[in-house]
Amino acid sequence: MTHALTVEAVSKSFGGIQALKDVSFSLKTGGVHALIGPNGAGKTTLVSVIAGELVPDTGRVLLDSRDITSASTHTRARLGLGRTYQVTSLYTGLPVRRNVELALIGRDAPRLGIGQLLRRYRPASFDREVGDILDDFGLADHQGVLPSALSHGDRRRLELAMTICARPDVLLLDEPLAGLSHADAETLVGLVAERLKGEIPILLIEHDMDAVFDLADDITVLVNGEVLKAGTPEEVRSSAEVQAAYLSEDDDL
Ligand SMILES: Nc1ncnc2c1ncn2[C@@H]1O[C@H](COP(=O)(O)OP(=O)(O)O)[C@@H](O)[C@H]1O
Ligand SMILES: [Mg+2]
Incomplete structure (x- = not known):
């Protein structure tokens, strides 16, 4: 199995707050890997580490098999890491x-x-x-x-x-559906499914659980900076610990 993107034992603290604790996962070539978790779980911090906007305290980020942990955002873009920015x-x-x-x-x-x-x-x-x-x-x-x-x-x-x-060789989709109407969100999910899935490996960070379960091949659940669960959508949906982590939130799993 080849991996388009690998995060290896990444930790990151802000002062006294440990936003990421020993987080690891791999994005398979051609797959959609969703990163989910309640607010404050560390998702944005992890995306920033992958995109090169933050340097982790420990751990590595590999694009294909190349270590990009301390590469600039510009170098990452040139190496094929595409990120959807806003306007x-x-x-x-x-x-x-x-x-x-x-x-x-x-x-x-x-x-x-x-x-x-x-x-x-x-x-x-x-x-x-x-x-x-x-x-x-x-x-x-x-x-x-x-x-x-x-x-x-x-x-x-x-x-x-x-x-x-x-x-891009790898696409980071950071909350692509945020702020969209239901109809616009459905259209965008359809475009990702038809035009992108299987062509470009995608790391998807998204609150809309319907979209996550529609699109993802693999899901990593972050809670309090740690990986709580990693598996297929079925494995994650049926996990008692994942359901418990989401009970305090409004999100329906
Ligand atoms: N620049 C920062 N300075 C201080 N604390 C931060 C910073 N960025 C994130 N944090 C803290 O790290 C934790 C994880 O935040 P974040 O990565 O934004 O989570 P998520 O995106 O999953 O909601 C939170 O406790 C947040 O307050
Ligand atoms: Mg966030």
Whole structure:
């Protein structure tokens, strides 16, 4: 079994608070691995350690089999770790179609700035590929407007489309459904299932348990900075200790 991403015995403290205690898990090549847990469990801290925004006190992070524990966020992106950011990842001054074009042009040249991207050569098949992406992500009718004019759901789909254009080797989806309407959330889950699952290994951090159980192949449950349970969705759903950990929350498991 090859692993796209491995977290090995990672610990991280903030002053007196130990946010992560000896956390380990592996993301299989081609799989969706969900990271769940109540508020304060350490999910955001773990994502920040993986993305390179925080250095762990102890432990290692491996991308494929390469140690990236102290690599910069930029180096990680170049090595193929893609993260969906919020509005910051969009070119806010350019229309939706131009955003998708630039994401596609940039996928082989992540070090180029926007000026260089705009001057780059466009292959003949390019316009069709851009059109297909806009269609698939329900953005064709909005291709001429600025990202700021999009609804919240449209903007999330644009971010996801651009992330996919960048062809990451591993994708971190950090609460992709937060703030979306039920209909927009369902559409996004469908896009991830159809366009991404099996193609790109995904680490999914999400509060929406329906989405987690729909999409995940494996689930790691964090509670108080520690791995409480790791297993298949069935194993996690039927675990008495997991149910107990969620009793204090409103989340339905
Ligand atoms: N920058 C920080 N400084 C101090 N404490 C932090 C910081 N970030 C997170 N924590 C603490 O670490 C614990 C885990 O937080 P977090 O990773 O945000 O959990 P989650 O994302 O699962 O809700 C919490 O007790 C939180 O208060
Ligand atoms: Mg969090």
